[in-house]
Amino acid sequence: MTLQKRIWRTLSENKGRYIGIFILIFLGSFTLVAAKGFADNYALLVNRFALHNLQEDLSFSVDQPLDGLAALEQETGAAIEPYRYADIPLSDKGELRLLTPQQTVNLPAVTSGSGLQQPGDILIDPFFAATHGFKIGDRIDTGHQSFRIVGTLALPHYIYPLKYINDVLPPSGFGIGLIAAADMEGYPEAVTVYSVRFAGRENLGGQIISLREALDKQGVKLSDWTDAGNNKRIRMPWATITGAKTIAVPLPVTMFLLCCLIVGIVIWRTVKSDSVIIGTLYAQGYRRRELTRHYLTLPLLLAAAGGLTGVLMGLPTIDPIVKYMANSYYIIPYEKLALSAADILAGILMPTIFLGLAALLVIRRELHKTAGELMKGDKAKVKINFLERRLRLERFPFGAKFRLREQLRSIPRLLFLLFGVTAASVMMLFGFTLNHSMNIVFQSGVNGTYNYAWEYSFKETRQGEVPDGATPFNALRCYPDSKENAEFYLTGIASDADGILLRDADGNLLPKNQVNITYLLADRLKLREGQRIAFVSKLDGQSYELVVDGIVQTYSGQFIYMPLEDFNKLTGQPAGSYTGVFSMRELPYEEWELAGVKDLQNLNSAMDDLAAPMTSMVIFMALVAAVMGAIIIYLVTSLMIEESRPAISLLKVFGYRSKEVRALILNGSAWVVLLGFMLSIPLMLASASALYGYLGEMINMVLPIILSPAYVILSFALIVTVYLATKELSGRKIIKIPMSEALKAGSE
């Protein structure tokens, strides 16, 4: 019908507005499809890898080789298989951890090239290969032997290739390589680790305890008892997957809801101003259904087009992102993805349904009037809402009154602007704050608490003197009675360890002859000074209890510090026992006696490696947020100008200068923008701490959310810039409105 021709006219007359709505819908669908597609597919690949390649449930080390493995396997219903590893520093090429393959657990996946065939072959992880420019066929010289690279691999227990299990980041230039067991013979310093996978997949916790008891019965001394649930090498990908999942739905839904508001307003205005035509058409026998269909066409078209574009552009991004992540960050075998029909449909249908319903609601309300009512055309009679009526503004200056009324004129429009700015600000702040928090955590870990350059931990407990400039410590992995997944280290430190600075919230040094708990752990367990904490040793299930004396204001991890002598007494170890030392300088320990070395300087460069992708992600988020903010502010101002055309024209006739008109019409939204931004701060904090609370439960990774005034100001500056730029753009529209509109008003 000819009525449909009007749709194109309407579209082209208000291009900017509809493009804006289109982009919002597009961003929503794009995020939905891309983020959800990434999270689901990556989760699928990670799960499939764990399942097919028999990922370990547990790993541990013992003081001497285990006897009777077959009997133990029989008894516990588990595959228990040792592997060996040795860390090889490469001249200026970082460090390579050589591992031996296993047959019943942690099966290596060859992701390119071929498997190990002859002595001297090596498979390396793809990220290490890319970092150092190694290609298949190249040789790696370990100083002891020259290996030929035959391919790349992924290992189920080294998905996130951390050097030490409690690190957050792999050291810069670190990677893993798989060599034949026979080749490992050349490395006498190699360490043996046992990996366990249970045949029965239910009640893993119970099976782990039974295994533990069986080993205890044999009288072996265990160390490094790590179940997969607490192993960052295995669990870390879930942090990213969870992160992607948390934005995959709320963000698009926010976008779609915002679009509903704006489309509702636009349609309502169109129907309203068409009311005379509608009434006439009714009178001539058009049915309500036909007219409803007409007015629904535009929002449905917009939603479907935006949704479809979002889906079409979102789909192709999933594969490269998954592939990139699988080869560089969390290393898993990449497989061709299955695209989810449900996600694709959701990307198109969600906005269509949202917008369709919003439009339908508005249209039905208007079309329910009789033809007669409609033909009278009450468009000239602007409804005054309760807020406008309630206001008693006599004492305010005229400009303030005018601007306030301009804002309150349409409450949906006001809400759209308010929530839109809030949503954009939350997104921007979220990215910046995350970045800032991570920086703080690493810096306080590196520079705050430990003023030592090196941390050495030994395979076996020692007694006696430590080298000059070093200070001993002893540590035990524990978990609180009340919260098994909040694992922490109970650390005994010497009271003369000058390099360890424990400060309270006021910056005062805490005495080292008392029990001090790090802020993150205290916060998680809701502990305060003077309160009691009961906990269990991860190693032998022994229960302990301590009273907290002080809380250490550091973001670097979950620790309880206590005096070394008390620690040894509490855990029943001989006086003077220690499992590691902190040192100002590098100490000449041999690799074979060490369970770990932390080069606290190296952490900084590892941090830099992480910072680059993080920064680009934050910049991307800030950009999307800025675009979103710009579109929202633009839509609102253009609507406002549209609705105020007669008033603008009139003001010009009365001799208002362009600047004055602009200020009256446009400056009122400044308060809304400001309010929206302020609302975004608590909202962002709440959503970020919810996300991190969840991550803490899931992978025992705790990140404090630290608001940075500098970033708040930066975000605010960005939002204000967007606002000012949009205002400037809209200002031109105001200039174009002719005075003749007021002079001829009412005559048409």
Added chain:
Amino acid sequence: MFLTVSNLTKSYHSGITTPVLNGINMELEQGCIGVILGPSGSGKSTLMNIIGGVDRADGGEVLVDEIKVTALTDDQLTEYRRQRIGFIFQFYNLVPNLTVAENIEVVSNISKAPLPVDAVLSAVGLADKKRRFPRELSGGEQQRVSIARAIVKNPALLLCDEPTGALDYVTSRGVLALLQKVNAEYGTSILMITHNSAIAGMAQAVYKLRDGKVAEAYRNSQLVPAERIEW
């Protein structure tokens, strides 16, 4: 002379050229009421818009209070309207989401020496309705608000384009009486367009426009009070 229009010409160019004003000449003394009569399309509004500084002429000259309006730049025209001209429209043109008092403030807000809003409201008889919104007023009341809005800055010249065009007989007379009162009390010069020749009785000067020319101009020595005008 307060207002002098000489040889004013104006054409519209929209595809074809439509001459609208073909050399208008007229004069109005300070503090007088002038009425412009003429058939539809004769150029009344066009003339008034040029005098008011919202439209431009092609040729000729308009002098208001010794200001050569036809020679002003856009910015100068804005200042001219701001300081000297009051407008009253056929369809009131009130801002719908502002109260009565606020609608008046729209103009008092940019005036150098505005009259008090309450005084003006009392003058038009709407003191008790200042918190109402326009849609809550009758047409006559709305036109009173628009008169109050026009006179609050005490303009030198009040331009009224068919101020009673949308009103009934009784209400129209009330509005005209009010204009006459304004003219008497504040000494405001008024130029008014109307289709109704009966209204001409309340004006000192009357101009009849036809085909873009002043076809007839005359002066009334005896003024009729608005209340007694009949049609």
